[in-house]
Amino acid sequence: GENVEQHPSTLSVQEGDSAVIKCTYSDSASNYFPWYKQELGKGPQLIIDIRSNVGEKKDQRIAVTLNKTAKHFSLHITETQPEDSAVYFCAASKGGGTGANSKLTFGKGITLSVRP
């Protein structure tokens, strides 16, 4: 089955700096890669996703890049703010198809701390 690895496990940055979180996946059939942000006591919140037919996607301060050959994808957060502090999870799925199970396989998460 799919295996998603996420590194580093913790990351601390100064407010205003950029943060980069990297993930690797093992199953070349995976074609959908979402990123979730989880705050304490809450469920994961989808913040951005990318399909395998796209190399990069950007939404304001957040961007995601995908390298299918190397089987890795990264989350980039620019101009970090204290409210960006949370646990971030990457995931992979064989999305699509009415009969296909689009279950998400998650990494272990990274705790991002933004120092004011």
Add this chain to the structure above:
Amino acid sequence: DTGVSQDPRHKITKRGQNVTFRCDPISEHNRLYWYRQTLGQGPEFLTYFQNEAQLEKSRLLSDRFSAERPKGSFSTLEIQRTEQGDSAMYLCASSFNPRQGTYNEQFFGPGTRLTVL
């Protein structure tokens, strides 16, 4: 609020008791997923439904676990004879997959935190 809702938010029970959780997905979402999350880990897939049909169950879902989605809307997850190892956050997610080839954005609820004493 039109997001995914779960009830209860917290449940404390004694070992050996049965517990039941409820999930109400986003309206018109045809897929519903259950995941389990333990401390310091990412969510792990348990089972999913397309409309009322339960299409796949993870090996994590022992025979003490049962899930239903009787009318293709809300779902329940029951754990019988709870064990301390069942203590975790149980998350529900829903998505809309109308036809072949569509990708699923899964939206999660706030979770039910289960503590088995």
